[in-house]
Amino acid sequence: MPALEDLFHHRWSVPTLALLAGERGARLVRLSRALGASPGACRTTLDALIGMGLVVRNPGYGHPLRPEYILTPAGEALTGPASTFERAAERLGRPEIGRRKWVMPALHAIGEGPERYTDVRARLPGVTDRALSGALAHLEAASLVTRRVVTDRPVRTLYAPSGAGRSLQEPLRELAAACA
Secondary structure (H helix, E strand, O other), X not given: OOOXXXXXXXXXXXXXXXXXXXXXXXXXXXXXXXXXXXXXXXXXXHHHHHHOOOEEEOOOOOOOOXXXXXXXXXXXXXXXXXXXXXXXXXXXXXXXXXXXXXXXXXXXXXXXXXXXXXXXXXXXXXXXXXHHHHHHHHHHHOOOEEEEEEOOOOOEEEEEEOHHHHHHHHHHHHHHHHHO
């Protein structure tokens, strides 16, 4: 199973899993239209999901309307949490929030907070300082995280989820548990 960071690596992975679950498979054109993504972006995402073992091309020859891509059993295990996450983001009025590479893994790494930058970075192997700083800034701008500077010596910056951020954390925990 992929790690949470791998799942959010491609912008359309989580929405694609949720859509494939609801429709029991789909064709590339249908996915592209439903997601509002280019066919190239959908193809790249599907290739990544195939590489993770979550999606396969529908084997055999069939009717032209037959789904082109279907979920594997591993992919089906992630569809419930992926759909829950998508609905939670939609309720917040921010369906696009999970479509940035390190934003949701950073929110998950903050946990209940407050957490220091270095603690968040330690929980995200592979993230660069620039990527994490951008993700935290995006979370703060979206009012999902609060940032507090503590002026003790040494000066520290602490990040904690806001009320809206906490509403996404349970779906993220479910998704992370399903990935494990």
